[in-house]
Amino acid sequence: MKHTYIIGEIGQNHNGSVDIAKLIIELVARPVKESVFNLELEPMNAIKMTKRDLSEELTDSQMKRLYDSPNSFGKTYGEHRAFLELTNEDHYEVYKYAKSLNLDFVETLCSKGCLSLLKLFEPDILKVASRDLTNLPLLNSIAETKIPVILSTGMAGKRELDDALDIITKYHSNISILHCVSQYPTFPDNLNLNTILCLKKNYSQYKIGFSDHTIGISAPIVAIGMGAEIIEKHVTIDRFMKGTDQLGSLGPDGVNRMIRDIRIAERWMGKEELYIDECVKSAKIKLERSIASKYEMKAGHVIKEEDLHLLSPGDGYKWNQLLDIVGKTIIKDIPANEIIYPEYIA
Template sequence: MSQKSKPHTYLIGEIGQNHNGSIDIARLIIDLASRPAIDELFHYTLMGMDAVKLTKRDLNFELSNSALKKPYNTPHSFGKTYGEHRNALELSDEEHYELYKYAKEKGLDFVETLCAPSCLSLLKYFSPDRLKVASRDLTNLPLLQALAETKLPLILSTGMAGQKELNEALDVITNYHDNISILHCVSEYPTIPQNVNLNSIPFLKENYPEFVIGYSDHTIGIATPLAAAAMGAGIIEKHITIDRMMKGTDQSGSLGIEGVQRMVRDIRLLELSLGEKAIFSDPAVEKTKMKLERSIAVKKSMKEGDILQEDDFQMLSPGDGYKWSEKDLLVGKVLKKDISENEIIYPDFHF
């Protein structure tokens, strides 16, 4: 048997705005993403997430003046107007750099969603491992050009786009490089099952084989990202938080501490489970095979000198005797000693 393949799913913990404008909360979420997952049944310590992602906005290039000044009076508001609310949730370039260094200390990659060309000022401090284009900006071709010019690997989300919009985005980016990942996504929060359409993943894999295909999830729970990984998604992105009851519009739709552990554990176990495109009897089942598989046995007690006939045979466990496909090795053979009813016929019973 050839060596079993061990695919690796690149898991991104999306912090987004779940830090609530606090670098300390962001550090705690990074801690969560970096934790190994534990499988208690087999005593496995499994690799945690691969990366965390933050978002950088420039409110001067974010919303219209009227939208910024609009009153924002909800339980999740961090300001009297929507502009004040958004501003309260922004971290400075220096704070992003501090979190980049902290993530690196924890062994994590650092991904940044940059929402305006002016946000590239961040690159004066550090180079993210990947840049992310939010679904809403897939048609923002000037931004895509600015990001592509950095030559940093790019991740595209398709949550608001069809194939036409995706192709237009790729036409812009590939003028500069082709280190691109495409994430199937549905920009519905939370996404209802009927709208998830995971079959977009094999569609993207078939039509864009030169790129890594993944999935950015907005469903509740872990079943959908696990299924996406099983369908071949090379990247899974999921919102994470330290407390789903915390203030903030994305908290309740994110995975909390236990959910992160469960999702990472199950995807890492899935990676170990996929194996290869073949069917075979694994050496690990040999003991069970010997115990439970069937062997040719006699239906009745027989004496030394009796001639074995097919009508004398039945199939019983254990599985260490002759298989039915080998019955011609026994038919017509003479017993050289007595054999009791319902016993396996072994080679030492016949001439």
């Protein structure tokens, strides 16, 4: 059965609080159940955090600009970003909590200075944000660690992706590529999920997945049907909490429904074969049609095609077995509109 690696992206939805980050982790780690078939389903596999070095983020003028927004945590954009930024030690605490709940930990490092985080712990995967596929010095530093890497293509075309791969593959090839559109939320006409097929065809040596910024949970389900092996989605404990990413994230119910539907969809995929499954055999017997009498026929009657039609159940002769019946002599009476079984004919 197919297995999809599901990442719950916390991003900045922790609002500068380790405790909120832990609550989100508890949310994605909780058991998921499908009630109709009583299935216990695997929860998310990983959570993702983002580490920034504010000295390597924006120009001084951008950091000092007034940030007058309902989602602002400071008077200037720099103050806002500083409020949201957790320390390396905070990230380590969140990492340990995720591991205690059997979740992998993915970390987006936004600049070379952020690699100081690796002195405290080693994430299972390092993520390169879409905007940094052209940040070749950062890519080189990340690749040198030889930690598995996920690349997101939200702002990248083929050239940018190929340049990034050229840098990383000098050190290792444990790379995954996520189709992504850096529009929040992504307008339906812009999603272009067929890019997944393009990536699978042209970058088949890597795992291909989908980082989703659409509203709802349908796009990830379609993506895994197209072969995506990784799904990433923003998650939060409250979509109406303060913050620019909250409304476009999945809340508790959405997280549960997305995981449920992905895990069920994995079971849907099955194998590339046309066959009659054991589970439909009873329905096949009940509903399929068999050759039956149009009217009462007495013993000694020689069966003609015009004596016959098709009725359920499907446990008798099929129409492709007509020659096994036509021309045969009936050895005991057959009532009208009944299946003709072998014991009725010579």
